[in-house]
Amino acid sequence: MAKLQQVFKRYGLLILGILLLVAPLVSAQYQFYVLERGVQNAIHVMGLLILIGYSGMLSLGSAGLLATGAYAYALLLLKLGFSPWLGAIFAVVITTLVGLCLAFPAFRLSGPFLAVTTIGFGEIIRILILNLEPITGGAYGVSGYSKLFANELHVYFFMVVALICIAIGTERLGRSRIGLALKATKEDEIAAEVMGVNVKRAKVVAFALSAMLAGLSGVILANLAGYLSPDSFTSAESSSYLLMVVMGGMNSAIGVIVSSIVVTWLPEVLRFLSSSRLLVYSLVLLVYLRINHVPATRERFLGILRKFGIRRAADAAEDPCGERGAGM
Amino acid sequence: MTEQKKRGKAILQVQDLTKRFGGLVAVNNLTLDVCEGEICALIGPNGSGKTTVLNLITGIYEIDGGSVTFENAQIQGEPPHSICWRGVARTFQNIRILGGQTVFENALLGKGYGNGGAGVLQTVLDTVKFRKERETFTAEVDEILEFVGLSDLRNERARNLPYGKQRILEIGRALITKPRLLLLDEPAAGLNSKEIYDLMELIEKINDRGITVLLIEHRMELVGKLANLVFVLNHGSKIAEGSFDVIKEDPAVIEAYLGKGGN
Amino acid sequence: MTPAILIQLAVNGIAIGAIYALPALGISLIWNAAGLFNFAQADLLTLGAYVMYALVVSAKIPYIWAFIITTIVMGLLGYLLSRIYFYPMIENRVNPHIVLIGTVALSVFIQNLLLVIWGTTPKSVVNPFGYMPFRVGDIFVMPHVVWIVAIVSVLLLLLQFFLRRTLIGTGMRAVAQQQIASWLMGIRNDRMIALTFLLSTAIAATGGVLISAVFPLTPRMGSMIAVKAMAAVLIGGLGSFSGALVGGLAVGISETIFATLVNPAYRDVFIFAVLITFLIFKPGGIFKAEISEKV
Numbered sequence: 001m002a003k004l005q006q007v008f009k010r011y012g013l014l015i016l017g018i019l020l021l022v023a024p025l026v027s028a029q030y031q032f033y034v035l036e037r038g039v040q041n042a043i044h045v046m047g048l049l050i051l052i053g054y055s056g057m058l059s060l061g062s063a064g065l066l067a068t069g070a071y072a073y074a075l076l077l078l079k080l081g082f083s084p085w086l087g088a089i090f091a092v093v094i095t096t097l098v099g100l101c102l103a104f105p106a107f108r109l110s111g112p113f114l115a116v117t118t119i120g121f122g123e124i125i126r127i128l129i130l131n132l133e134p135i136t137g138g139a140y141g142v143s144g145y146s147k148l149f150a151n152e153l154h155v156y157f158f159m160v161v162a163l164i165c166i167a168i169g170t171e172r173l174g175r176s177r178i179g180l181a182l183k184a185t186k187e188d189e190i191a192a193e194v195m196g197v198n199v200k201r202a203k204v205v206a207f208a209l210s211a212m213l214a215g216l217s218g219v220i221l222a223n224l225a226g227y228l229s230p231d232s233f234t235s236a237e238s239s240s241y242l243l244m245v246v247m248g249g250m251n252s253a254i255g256v257i258v259s260s261i262v263v264t265w266l267p268e269v270l271r272f273l274s275s276s277r278l279l280v281y282s283l284v285l286l287v288y289l290r291i292n293h294v295p296a297t298r299e300r301f302l303g304i305l306r307k308f309g310i311r312r313a314a315d316a317a318e319d320p321c322g323e324r325g326a327g328m
Numbered sequence: 329m330t331e332q333k334k335r336g337k338a339i340l341q342v343q344d345l346t347k348r349f350g351g352l353v354a355v356n357n358l359t360l361d362v363c364e365g366e367i368c369a370l371i372g373p374n375g376s377g378k379t380t381v382l383n384l385i386t387g388i389y390e391i392d393g394g395s396v397t398f399e400n401a402q403i404q405g406e407p408p409h410s411i412c413w414r415g416v417a418r419t420f421q422n423i424r425i426l427g428g429q430t431v432f433e434n435a436l437l438g439k440g441y442g443n444g445g446a447g448v449l450q451t452v453l454d455t456v457k458f459r460k461e462r463e464t465f466t467a468e469v470d471e472i473l474e475f476v477g478l479s480d481l482r483n484e485r486a487r488n489l490p491y492g493k494q495r496i497l498e499i500g501r502a503l504i505t506k507p508r509l510l511l512l513d514e515p516a517a518g519l520n521s522k523e524i525y526d527l528m529e530l531i532e533k534i535n536d537r538g539i540t541v542l543l544i545e546h547r548m549e550l551v552g553k554l555a556n557l558v559f560v561l562n563h564g565s566k567i568a569e570g571s572f573d574v575i576k577e578d579p580a581v582i583e584a585y586l587g588k589g590g591n
Numbered sequence: 592m593t594p595a596i597l598i599q600l601a602v603n604g605i606a607i608g609a610i611y612a613l614p615a616l617g618i619s620l621i622w623n624a625a626g627l628f629n630f631a632q633a634d635l636l637t638l639g640a641y642v643m644y645a646l647v648v649s650a651k652i653p654y655i656w657a658f659i660i661t662t663i664v665m666g667l668l669g670y671l672l673s674r675i676y677f678y679p680m681i682e683n684r685v686n687p688h689i690v691l692i693g694t695v696a697l698s699v700f701i702q703n704l705l706l707v708i709w710g711t712t713p714k715s716v717v718n719p720f721g722y723m724p725f726r727v728g729d730i731f732v733m734p735h736v737v738w739i740v741a742i743v744s745v746l747l748l749l750l751q752f753f754l755r756r757t758l759i760g761t762g763m764r765a766v767a768q769q770q771i772a773s774w775l776m777g778i779r780n781d782r783m784i785a786l787t788f789l790l791s792t793a794i795a796a797t798g799g800v801l802i803s804a805v806f807p808l809t810p811r812m813g814s815m816i817a818v819k820a821m822a823a824v825l826i827g828g829l830g831s832f833s834g835a836l837v838g839g840l841a842v843g844i845s846e847t848i849f850a851t852l853v854n855p856a857y858r859d860v861f862i863f864a865v866l867i868t869f870l871i872f873k874p875g876g877i878f879k880a881e882i883s884e885k886v
Contacts (some may be wrong), residue, residue: 052688058691058692058695109871111687112628112691113870116821116866116870117870123859123863124859124864127859128860130856131856131857169451169452169453170452176446176451177437177445177465178448178451180426180433180436181441184426184437186688187426187427187428188424188426191425191426193388193412194408194412194418195437195438195440196412196438196439196440196443196505197409197441198407198409198410198441198443201442202442209448236702236811239696242696276703276706278702278703279700279703279704279706282697282700282703285692285693286696286697289689289693290679290680290693293683293689294679294683295683296679
């Protein structure tokens with residue numbers, strides 16, 4: 001058993017990747033679309049793992065960056081006649097540059113102040129898209145741009161391979177001294193500085209990486225949907241991304257992938273949720289935070305789990321030093 | 329013992345250092361020299377501005393007047409991380425380690441970020457350069473953990489360590505930055521007498537490695553045993569300087585500690 | 592553009608600004624007492640507005656009684672929020688990032704709860720203050736402007752009196768300044784923080800009642816007001832009583848002027864731009880509460 005756990009710990013990402021690659025063979029068309037959205041979300045949320053999980057900078061404007069990537073791709077193709085691949089690369093670069101602008105307020109602001117700034121940033125982007133109608137199509141949205149792959153399955157394989165590579169990179173980053181520098185920035189900026197961490201640079205890196213991944217996710221979203229409208233990028237959407245990163249444990253790439261896919265899939269499995277998706281998500285998030293971070297409640301909850309025979313899950317969650325408890 | 333007794337080359341020179349918080353002058357025209365290879369102590373009653381001096385030297389606070397020179401280069405105005413890269417490391421009065429990270433990771437943090445070495449791309453791609461760097465870092469960190477005696481706790485979460493070990497970990501983390509000057513802010517606070525004895529040995533061992541030490545301390549037995557030279561601070565000004573035996577007889581020092589009419 | 596038009600716009604902006612000041616004040620009070628920035632304050636306001644709608648329109652309770660019941664019910668809700676949710680987290684020294692995420696989740700929860708119960712169709716509550724504007728010189732003033740300003744002023748005076756002159760108010764201020772010391776002096780932190788939540792939520796609900804007289808209600812309204820309230824509190828200075836008021840009025844007046852004279856579509860962009868400028872260049876706001884970290 002212990003050996004199996006070790007194998008999973010070591011090759012977990014690869015196993016997950018293979019599962020995702022074979023999934024389309026066994027799933028129906030509609031489920032497949034949901035799976036695609038889950039993987040696309042996971043790429044975006046991986047960026048939030050670096051930004052929120054590692055570096056502790058609460059960003060609530062990531063929907064704005066997602067929109068930047070998606071719209072940049074669509075508009076580069078439609079208005080400037082870029083080829084799809086060139087358009088995709090430029091869209092990611094543009095999103096990264098836009099995201100970098102957010103790093104500058106982050107030099108001076110933290111916690112709620114930074115969060116408010118990012119909300120503002122996301123909303124400004126959304127309002128601009130809504131009102132710059134001649135360019136963005138306003139509330140009508142844009143469509144009719146060409147895609148990266150003619151075959152939908154190829155988009156999916158591209159996405160999964162990209163996701164697994166990104167996840168491996170993110171895990172490596174998390175364990176390296178750069179990851180440590182980011183985590184130190186989250187817990188104690190002054191101590192990090194004194195230990196020779198260039199905190200400003202660390203913040204720039206975190207914002208750039210997360211913006212880059214949001215941009216990539218946006219490009220893929222444009223490819224999946226074939227149609228973009230400002231409604232897909234409201235700040236309320238940011239909260240479902242927040243749920244994905246928090247439920248993923250805030251410290252693990254595998255956690256992010258699993259929770260992104262599950263959270264995307266959930267409303268499809270539980271049909272009655274579809275109209276009140278965000279209601280349930282936010283409630284789950286509220287309850288999870290309260291149970292997981294107040295030791296007394298946590299104990300009581302684990303006790304109940306044990307009573308119902310879900311021993312192993314409870315024991316896994318018991319170890320406060322485990323991967324998930326770190327830094328929270 | 330006179331203080332002129334064969335001091336070496338100055339490694340840290342603080343000249344007319346001044347810091348005001350609003351109307352309050354926290355540090356007032358402070359001048360002091362720390363020479364290579366010495367263990368110096370900065371003492372003074374509570375609120376005399378000792379920690380502020382460390383915060384000014386390490387760049388956490390902005391300086392209102394005067395200069396700080398480290399190895400013949402003026403360092404005031406530089407951000408804390410670049411002062412660290414120059415070779416000044418410090419610990420904190422209230423321990424500031426990363427509780428959720430392991431002892432090893434906490435120590436590795438001392439490698440900093442932004443001072444060359446493998447970048448993000450190399451880390452993500454796991455290049456040869458990154459692997460080599462990781463190996464050297466691991467070896468260096470393990471050597472220091474061995475040196476300070478935390479090897480057996482290497483993979484323990486820092487918050488699970490007893491208080492004394494956390495202090496040692498902070499010192500170890502500072503050593504990873506390869507300092508030539510180590511600033512210790514009340515390293516003995518909260519330790520029991522056995523731990524204080526170990527700490528004294530450790531500081532001497534660090535000093536034997538050629539690292540100059542400036543420590544803030546309240547425990548006079550530690551200051552008396554370790555310090556070649558003691559600076560006494562009161563209300564932000566230096567009121568005495570000299571060997572421990574000299575300053576402990578100094579009337580100004582006694583008055584500062586015990587108040588007028590003390591003794 | 593004549594000065595008269597500017598004054599006219601300012602008068603229109605004052606009423607809405609006074610309402611913004613209420614959740615802003617709540618954010619400041621909670622920040623002082625618990626070191627927690629409540630992102631859900633504006634949604635509590637919206638919730639209050641909907642409770643008012645339910646009582647007045649659906650249950651047909653007389654307006655003034657509905658006003659009182661709304662305030663009390665929402666105050667109790669705030670108290671419970673603190674007792675069962677936020678205080679246990681604060682007590683266990685949970686990382687502030689996590690508590691912050693909790694308040695964001697609460698905000699989303701309230702918005703979607705309203706959405707599920709009342710749907711997206713805007714709901715209107717009667718304007719009890721009447722629709723006949725009266726004239727002062729060249730300026731037309733709607734009666735609700737006068738009423739809102741009067742009610743908010745009385746509320747703020749009462750609150751000021753409560754915090755400065757009563758024992759409980761002094762206890763609350765003590766907790767805000769020195770949590771451990773006041774605990775040692777026998778002040779129950781949990782009660783004081785819960786009481787702060789009670790007051791802040793009741794104040795926000797009052798704002799909700801007032802806004803229901805002026806605007807049709809939508810579940811997402813909280814997001815819009817949250818922006819204004821956060822702008823108000825951060826421009827005025829987080830933690831400052833006068834800051835919340837001045838910030839609220841400044842936001843209300845300037846956005847009304849901007850929307851009329853420049854472009855209503857970019858009203859929120861304008862507020863955000865001002866807010867971000869303030870955050871970056873004057874992070875303490877106008878009435879800066881001196882915050883320094885002990886190193």
